[in-house]
Amino acid sequence: MTTAADSATSSTRRVGARRLFAGSGFRRLLASRLIAQWGDGVFQAGLGGAVLFNPERQADPAAVAAGLAVLLLPYSVIGPFAGALLDRWDRRRVLVVANLVRGALVLLTVAAVGSGMEGVPLYTGALLVMGVSRFVGAGLSAALPHVVDRDHLVEANALAATLGAAAAAVGGACAIGLRGVVGADNAGSALVTAVAVVGSVAAALVSAGFARGRLGPDECDEPxxxxxxxxxxxxxxxxxxxxxxxxxxxxxxxxxxxxxxxxxxxxxxxxxxxxxxxxxxxxxxxxxxxxxxxxxxxxxxxxxxxxxxxxxxxxxxxxxxxxxxxxxxxxxxxxxxxxxxxxxxxxxxxxxxxxxxxxxxxxxxxxxxxxxxxxxxxxxxxxxxxxxxxxxxxxxxxxxxxxxxxxxxxxxxxxxxxxxxxxxxxxxxxxxxxxxxxxxxxxxxxx
Missing domain, CATH: 1.20.1250.20 (MFS general substrate transporter like domains)
Structure with a gap:
């Protein structure tokens, strides 16, 4: 009788990063992930600086809590819906369109930051951006089995997660460094946050290189x-x-x-x-x-x-x-x-x-x-x-x-x-x- 632990062991064979990168589909999907997460890091750090460390704004505990909630709630509210929708729609199209939509929403949020808006208008823009980012992330995860053999999924997941987190951290560092150059006021914060558009557009272009239907779904058995x-x-x-x-x-x-x-x-x-x-x-x-x-x-x-x-x-x-x-x-x-x-x-x-x-x-x-x-x-x-x-x-x-x-x-x-x-x-x-x-x-x- 095969146990769950035995199954986990037998279904996982380590091949190393070199073998994983030999697959063009994995390389392209990973590149899309890294670029997108770099943009997320820039956006989050830029917006965080605009709301929390802008000398033209005052940040009390409620404002900070609202900002953190905006960045995380999409992962809770949109996540379950993303899974259901991604099992219906062509994931290659989802990655292209969602990244472009995210870029447009970033620009709207940048306009709110530059004009000194606070409260609901600013947080709504940020909430929409992070919601679409969650949709992109879910699409990348759902597409992975279509570019990596099943036996290598655990290893590919670990590599993608580690490099993705590093890319987001690099994006945040870029935003902090740029902030020191252009300033921490509303105009400077808007400029820093706007750089995140580069990540969205570039990720869409990379994702567009996949053939239609290449990333699934193969079939839909959901209600x-x-x-x-x-x-x-x-x-x-x-x-x-x-x-x-x-x-x-x-x-x-x-x-x-x-x-x-x-x-x-x-x-x-x-x-x-x-x-x-x-x-x-x-x-x-x-x-x-x-x-x-x-x-x-x-x-x-x-x-x-x-x-x-x-x-x-x-x-x-x-x-x-x-x-x-x-x-x-x-x-x-x-x-x-x-x-x-x-x-x-x-x-x-x-x-x-x-x-x-x-x-x-x-x-x-x-x-x-x-x-x-x-x-x-x-x-x-x-x-x-x-x-x-x-x-x-x-x-x-x-x-x-x-x-x-x-x-x-x-x-x-x-x-x-x-x-x-x-x-x-x-x-x-x-x-x-x-x-x-x-x-x-x-x-x-x-x-």
Whole structure:
């Protein structure tokens, strides 16, 4: 009898980046992804600078929370619909048209930034841009099996996700650097944000190089009504999670992390804007946000390297609890010693610990959930992942002072990790003992 873990192992053969790049379809699809995510990085950093670090604007906790929610809500609201629609429409056309639409929406948002608009007009433009970006990202992911052999999908996903995250970070760095040259006022912020149009147009041109129908879908077996397909998919996903203890336990652990991470993010942005000053090599303001983002990215990269050997050595359950304990300790240190260097250093451990948890949850879904409902579980997973973050920053905005300096709150919120540390093994034990090691190939980031 073949187990899910055995299937994961047998269906994955490593071929190396050189063999993957030998395929022209993979190269083109990856190029489209990297260009698009570079543009996303430019847009997010440019808009973040315009709203949060513009001397002509004042950013209170509610404004920061609204900005962060705008950037993430599309991943929750549009994600489930994207899956249903992408199983009906030619994905090559979707990538071309969606990228061009995104470019046009970026220009509309740029006009709002340059004219000094605030509130609903600005956030509506940003929400539309990020919504279309989510549609593009989902299309790229859905198209991958059409340019890579099934046996190599895990490896291709890991490579695409890692390089895509790096491209977004480079885009953000480009925006921060350009901001230092053209200025931080409304005109300068508009110019920086406008550069994101280059990514949208270039990604559309690259995607247009595919033949019609090359990226699927091959057939459609979803209900004809999109809303019915979405509702049924989320319901099926919820039932699968409820009947799979390892996945349900992972959701508890990951949602606990997202609550803490959301609170810390909102506080960190306000601290960089109002409370902190430069301290040695550490910088406040937009540059400080960039340093914190870089520290978090480094922590996630380390997590991607160490998670598989850690799970092989101590088992998935111990790995998750250890990662939550590491993140909780770092969060406590931030609250007890609230200064600029501590925030940057702690971000490395909090983001890294959260990524270990996420990779373990990904592996649980990949191995323990049947293929016939796995996509629907991931749709529910992505929705909850971002909703919990937005909910956390929204609630935090109500109680956080304008300068973000709230050490008591930052200490108290670390206790949420205790919920994850207690709930994960408690729920996971319902499944009984499992082998101490999971296939290392299955523990890879998804795009």
């Amino acid at each position: 004809s009504q999109t809303l019915v397909a979405v509702a049924r998919g989320l319901g099926d996903g919820a039932r699968a999670v409820a009947t799979t203890p390892s996945v349900a336990a992972g959701f508890v652990a990951l949602m606990a992390h997202r609550v803490v991470f959301g609170t810390s993010t909102l506080a960190g942005v306000l601290l960089m804007r109002y409370a902190f000053g430069d301290q040695g090599p550490f910088r406040a303001g937009m540059a400080g946000v960039g340093q914190a983002v870089a520290a978090g990215a480094a922590g996630m990269l380390v997590a991607a390297v160490v998670t598989a050997p850690l799970v092989n050595r101590v088992g998935r359950r111990t790995a998750v609890v250890s990662a939550l304990l590491t993140a909780a300790t770092a969060q406590l240190c931030v609250g007890l010693c609230l200064n600029l260097p501590m925030v940057v250093v702690a971000t490395f451990f909090i983001a890294g610990g959260g990524q270990v948890v996420k990779l373990c949850v990904d592996a649980a879904v990949q191995q323990d959930v049947g293929d016939e409902v796995r996509g629907r579980v991931f749709a529910l997973y992505d929705t909850l992942f971002n909703v919990m973050y937005v909910l956390a920053i929204s609630l935090t905005a109500v109680v956080l002072p304008q300068n973000g300096y709230a050490p008591t709150l930052l200490v108290a919120v670390a206790s949420v990790y205790l919920v994850g540390m207690a709930g994960y093994p408690l729920m996971d034990r319902r499944q009984g003992p499992r082998p101490r090691s999971d296939p290392p190939e299955a523990i890879s980031p998804r795009p």
